[in-house]
Amino acid sequence: MTATVSDNKATAGQATDHRSGKYLAFHLGNEEFGIQVMKVREIMGVQDITAVPHTPHHTKGVINLRGKVIPVIDLRVKFGLEEVPYTQRTCIIVVQVKGDHASTLQMGIVVDGVSEVLNLTAADVEDTPDFGTGVETRGLLGMAKLKGKVKILLDIDHVLTAHDLTSLQEALR
Amino acid sequence: MRREWEARIDSVAAQFVLGEAATVAPAAEALAWMRQEAGREGWEEIARLAARIAERMASSPQWHTEGALAEGLDKLRRAVEAATAGDAPAAGKPPNELAQDPGLVGDFILETREHLISIENDLLTLDREPSQPEALHSIFRSFHTVKGLAGFLEFDAVRSLAHEVETILDLARNQQLAITATVIDVVLESADYLKQEMNRLEAGLAGAAAGEAAAVDALIVRVQSLNRTSVAAPQPVLAAPPEAVTDAVTGTATEAVTGAVPEAAPAAAPATPEPSPAAPGAQPPAAAPAAVQASAEKFSVRVDTQKLDHLLDMVGEMVIAQSMVRQDPELAGLRSPRVTRNLTQLSRVTDEVQKTAMAMRMMPVGQLFHRVARLVRDLSRKMNKPAGLELSGEDTQIDKTIVEELADPMMHMVRNSLDHGIEPVAARLAAGKSESARISLRATHQAGHILIEIEDDGRGLDRDKILAKARGRGLVGEGHTPSDNEVYNLIFEPGFSTAAAVTDVSGRGVGMDVVRRQVAKLRGRIDIHSEPGKGTVFQLKLPLTLAIIDGLVVGVGGERYIVPIFAVQEMFRPTPGMLSSVKGQGEMAMVRNRLLPVVRLHNRFSVTPRTQEASESLFVVAETGGRRFCLMVDEFIGKQEVVIKSLGEGMKNIPGVAGGAILGDGRVGLILDLEGVYGEHTLA
Amino acid sequence: MAYDVLIVDDSPAMRSFIGRVLGLTGMEIGERLEAGHGREALEILGRSWVDVILTDINMPVMNGEEFLAHVAARGDLKAVPVVVVSTDSTGTRVERMMSLGAKGYVKKPFSPESLREELERVLEVSHG
Structure with missing residues (x-):
């Protein structure tokens, strides 16, 4: 279908600009991240998390989301960053990601705090810089430069379901 | 164009994320735009959806917390994607597009499987009573429906086979063909083929490489050849009294006829009805209730099990x-x-x-029983041991999952009965028993439980033989004389009863230990009663539902766990004198003159307990898989009925954890899987 | 105008297949009502507006023939055309159903085009 009505300035780039749109910005330490708003179900304060034995360290446990039990991942640990005690600003972002066999599943991710909703156009998003050979950048959608600050756009489906994020961790260092 | 849409959808989505700070105005504005634009494009569904979302948003003050709205928005996004991606709306596409629709194919599989269950059930009725018009009619209708559905989806192998079977059944309906055992065999085989095809199609839906339909031509030829026989020997055989013939023919003849089927059965099997392996005395499941049930089902609603679980x-x-x-x-x-x-x-x-x-x-346990009926028919022929099956309590309601998970253990026990319990004909006659053996399946409700019994009138368990074998394996000490019950229970020990070996009916021989483990997984228990020369009864005691569990809430450090009550024997605070450390076996406690291993839950689950001191803790004596142990926890908090919840994908097979439950204060507590908790102990 | 259709078939999967093919005809379909057999269909006809009926023959409780007879006997349903949808399209069968009052006949499986053709014929829709 051709764009008959659109007079939007960015129409020309539509084939490649699937990365534009709204992002929820949050931070871990000094690093700013963004995830697509469509993946976000809700944001809640940190509540009692029930620890589950024999799970990876980044799995903090499970919480009760209105009667449903969902796992909670600490994104700091997942990214190999230093763990810090939770504060008033720490929160859990509930996201809906793709699971096995085309199912979707909800998970909570613990972040230091959420800041704002960004509206990114194709012009704002850049490809991930080459971190050097051998470093894969799956898990990253790209980078956004806004007001002189760089925000890392995450492919949250991949971040949460991949077993090995070593290369991403390297990239973040 | 598409970008424009995405931007608007995103701006609505953004409001959901902002939570309390959200305002309805920009979202409403965006939705109004979408509605108008969709109207201009002629995307009526999208326009209506946008309107419905806007309406719901306007009417709910808490709209930004509503998952349904977010889902509606997702749906809208997908619809827009579909509308902008393809070139034209769906009109005018060729019909075989139906076969590409996983939803329709799923419906087809589901419904065909339902028909297959009733086909098998009705065939077994016909096997006992060849002149049962209702059963015959119902089988005909099922194949007819399957044929029609397969036609739409262009599943040609299924359609052709169903068509041929339908033709044969139509002849039978019009009394131009006798329902012989050969006919039943071939129709059963056709049903088996359909079953396989459904599995293949289902695998295809799940994304597996499904491959081609299995070869069906040979089967079709055999179905058609049934027809030719009838033309060659058009005798009014339906009128023949089945009892008289059955009595006259021995099991050996049955075997011979069955064996001849693949090549030239029609010629060898003229118009005489085959003997039925089911004993003449066997009680046929009444056809009338089945018919009533069939019509009652027409008024039922299909519900997605996920939705049901959510409810x-x-x-x-x-x-x-x-x-x-x-x-x-x-x-x-x-x-x-x-x-x-x-x-x-x-x-x-x-x-x-x-x-x-x-x-x-809940669903009636009858479906499970009917699968067993098929097995008894097949095996009794194969083993040359005529046997009749008696069913009772088929309407007893039981949790759907239990019915599914119970199928294998039931099949195994019945096979075991036929294999080891039922004597060969000569031995039965010599013992003054009837030639045809009797196997009964019974289901009853009993005070919050369901009791399923499998009884045979065979030779009973051989106490001496089992005991000798157990002593040989060191399972029972030389000096110890166990009770009958203890001896019988030995057949559930791992590796004890693999003699059942391999049959092509239920696959590789699994031991009875697997049966016990499976029953334990369903939170049930199994008992055996046996009398030499008279027979054996297996008793399965199962919970009515798996959705709720009666539990003891215990605390360890800051965590709380739920111990399923059915496995708990007692609870007490240990005294220092009870405890000992046995070399190579770890901590032990003397409880009622038995030395039991102690499992510290905090060690298993790596949590910091309130106390390391056993005498300040609480011991829960639990039994799982026939083994007893003491579980050490900090304290007992209370007794509670909880709803069992899955911890979600990726957390399914955690050793020692059966699931989660939401406790009174809204926090999640983990439900213990005692077998897993103990299993870890033995590894440690 | 959108046509309200009643699909009568004992197979739920078949009802959804037919519904899907209806959607592919490009005709404007309003309400899509479903019944598992003739009796249920008569109940629906008593309380809902229906423009056209698609019915199977072989059904439990009340089959297609009985259903047709009932519809024909009811004065208020005279204006509602019935199209028989069946795998059986032998001449005698078609004749019998037509004599009972069926206005159209489609053999299963059918294409959206053939369904549309038959529906337009019985609904007397002119092309244009």
């Missing part, structure tokens, strides 16, 4: 919320008779809702 979850939460309200001290402080009365009414209604919701997960 059950929510009902569980409602029950908990209700009890929180009732126990609220502030409300109690009001001392208002009216509030009390209304709260009582609320809890009555909630109870009723919970019961109804639970009942929706």
